Amino acid sequence: MSRPAALALPPWLAHALRAQRAPVPWNAMMRGALAGGPLLLLAVLVGRPSVGVVAALGAMLAGINDRPGSRRVSIKRLGVPALAGALGLLVGTYAGQYAQTYAGQYVGAVALTLLLTSLGLLAGGMSAVGPVASGAGTQVLVAAAIGAGMPLPEPGWERALAYLAGAGWLLVLRLVLPTPAAFTAGDYRFDGERDAVAAVYDAIATLLDAVGSPHATARRAALTAALDHAQDALAGPRLRRYASSSAERQLHAQYAAALPLAEAATALAWAGDAVVGRASEGPRRLAAAVRDNTAPGPLPAPFLPHARLRSRGGTLIAPAVRALDDALLSAAESFDRGGDAQNELHTRRRTAGSLVRLALGVGGREYGLRVALSFGASAAVAQVLDHEHWYWLPATAVFLVKPDLGPLVSRVLCRAAGTVLGAVVFAGLAALLPRPEGLVALVVVSGALIPVATRHFAAQTAVVTVLVLALVMVGGEPQASWSRIGETLLACAIVLIVGHLPIPKGQRGGGVRARLTEAGTAAHAYLLHILNEAHEPDVPGDRAARWTLRREAYRTLAQARTTIALSGAELPALARHTEGTDEVAAVLERLVDTTTACAVDLDDAGRLTPRHTEQLTTLLDELARHQRQAGISLPEVPGVRLSTDLTA
CATH class of the missing domain: 1.20.1420 (A middle domain of Talin 1)
Known part of the structure; x- marks a missing residue:
């Protein structure tokens, strides 16, 4: 029985209660456990805990971007934001030192606020370009706030190197550690690539099964998502226009062979003529062949008994079925040949000019303005309050203002609830665990939980709160759970106010x-x-x-x-x-x-x-x-x- 309309939750609240569903990412959890914690332990053992804190922060922020996908795509997904974060840490450190040393107390605070606001405007505009740019914009702002406010003995260049070391270590783990898919297919180099291409053929089969039913539109959207994911997975280094090995050429060709199949399946869905079950057998066999790196064997021809037919060459057959039959035959030949070295990925790559237009367009301007106001106002308020951890306020605002994490009120509710939960849990654990080994263990556990926690913003916030509070104590500062809650609630209020400020006509949305x-x-x-x-x-x-x-x-x-x-x-x-x-x-x-x-x-x-x-x-x-x-x-x-x- 469906829920009555009167009892339906409003969209912003329903989003706050909804979490993504997916298999447990055991490999990502192992990488998270081996990333920040061991680096922090090593730094503590050599008497440089503050360096370990910065390295663990770099690993933590890289872990948030460690999403499912191919190994090679992770180079850009993790590496580009890490470089941006190191640059932000460098700029923030030297800007904060200059404001404290050479400018007066009030003049320095104003100058630093203006600099951070300008940086927020630039990073916010670039974040509108895409997911990688959004991750880079987030890290550059968070790292700049940490560099400007976190009291560490190391100079800016050393902090930036430690930050890169932490993120780089996680990237090395992503590239080196094997995955179950690599063992299944018998080829260590390809993990997410094979799964992504196989998922395309599975999505084609599912769409063929749904042709003529009310589910066809949703299945076509799922096919689009699978093609997008495969396109991204095959866009990494050495999997570009000319592949560098026979295995890569084969995988490349298998993706290309799916494109006409997807076209024919979409045309069948548009026509709305139901197909018999065996029409989907061919794509499913191709999916298994890609996933297991084997030959597909004989493929059954599709059959459409009730389609509108057209006479051509003495044969009565529907155009979309002819296209599906031809595409299956072409795919089978492509699998047998093992790919063509000159075969090209059918993707359009954005030029630098188009990226700049996106950043400077109406979407980039709106988001950049919102980020700048939230980041700058948080930095100004934090410095006026003269709190020991004032950098938490602008860093929190950066995450709160990101629209890809959900609606504004949903983000605020999740951030507040996650922070309170994480702070309370840490306060209890900090009173029981030995130091510093107990705190290092918390960092290890939190790093392992981040890949799972990213499915819900409140869960991610809770895990990150525990990790950050543990790092603060390892760095020699006192327990700060309650101040963390206060800073977060204040940041939530600032972002809510900025999010509802009137914007010039034509800029909103x-x-x-x-x-x-x-x-x-x-x-x-x-x-x-x-x-x-x-x-x-x-x-x-x-x-x-x-x-x-x-x-x-x-x-x-x-x-x-x-x-x-x-x-x-x-x-x-x-x-x-x-x-x-x-x-x-x-x-x-x-x-x-x-x-x-x-x-x-x-x-x-x-x-x-x-x-x-x-x-x-x-x-x-x-x-x-x-x-x-x-x-x-x-x-x-x-x-x-x-x-x-x-x-x-």
Whole structure:
């Protein structure tokens, strides 16, 4: 029985109570246990505990970014934020020392606050670029606050090296330690890569099973997520345009072979004609072959008994089924060949110019302004209070202001609850455990728990609170559980106030609008490519370019959907600024699905059917109407036109 509507929780509260579900990451937990704790113990044994504290902080922040994925992608995911954090620690240390030594008490505090505010504006804007940039922006600000306020005897350059050593040690563990997938497939080099590519074939099979049912849309979204994950997993060093070994070329080719299969499955889902169960057997066998690094064996041909059929070459067969059959045959040949050295990953890589445009666009400006105000105000208030651990206040504000961690009120509630829980637990343990070995053991246990705790912001906060308080005591400072609670609650209040400040018209909801504009641009580019092929039926189409555009359209749509969902879960005062954007995204998704169906039909007949052109026209009109209602202006692509000659 479903819950009555009157008893349904508001979105911001439901988000605070919801946690991600996934298998226990035993390997990541082992890396967390072997990262900060051993470094801290070594530093204590040689009489340099403060160096160990900084190294453990670097390992802790790197551990937060140690998410599931391929080993090679972790180089960028962990390394880039670590470099940014070391730079922030260096800048913060020397800025804090200058403010204390050469400037007066008040002048130095004002100068330091202005510097940190400016750094928040820059880092906040860059955080809008993507997940890695967001992690880098967070670490540079947290490390800058720690460097400016944490009393340590080491100079700035030594702190930065210790920080890099901690993060670098975790990265080494990520690259060196084996995973279960490596043993299963018999190849140590590939762990997340094989699982990611196999998951694509599994998602294709699941979509084929759902064709004609109400679950088809959700399964198509799951296929998009699997393709995005595989694309990221294969984007690491040496897995780029030209692979450097036969095993890499094979894995590369197996991913490329999934693209036409995904296209055909999406076209079948659009048509809505149910397929028999054996249609999904082929992709499932391919998934097992990728995962176990074996041959797939004979693949069954798909069969569609009730589809609308078209005569071609004396054979009656639906275009989408023909495409699925051809894609399965091509995939089987690709698996047998073991890949082609010249085969290219169908991905679009952002240029430096596009990254700068994202950072300086409406989304980057809005988030940068919010980060700067929260970070600067927290630093100013903390220095006025003249608290011994004043750097905790701005460092806490940095995490609270991150929109990818959930709606604002949800983040505040989780941060407050997690801090109170972690501080109380640490206070009890600190009274019982011997020092410093008991505190080092707490760091080891907390490091191991971080990969699991990242599934919920409150749990992550509780674990990090215990770890940080243990590091503070190892560094020679007194127990600080209760001041930690006070600083966190004050940071929550500051971020809540800043989050609800009036922003100039057109700037509020900038992150959503930026993502939606990016998705609209990609969708129109994909549609334009297909229409150009329809206008020139005698010219062979560039399938690689088509798959690249399709991947970009679905990927940007998925990112826009995630951003819209987070914005919609805010309090009504904030959520109202992005009303109507979900409808725009839904129409864009249907437009891209229809464009994919058109592409498959073009391959089969060389022209579009009236059903396709009517659907495209209807969707473009509907998109324009929803844009006006939501107050969003998506860029128009010159040359997008529909006419009867396309179906002649």
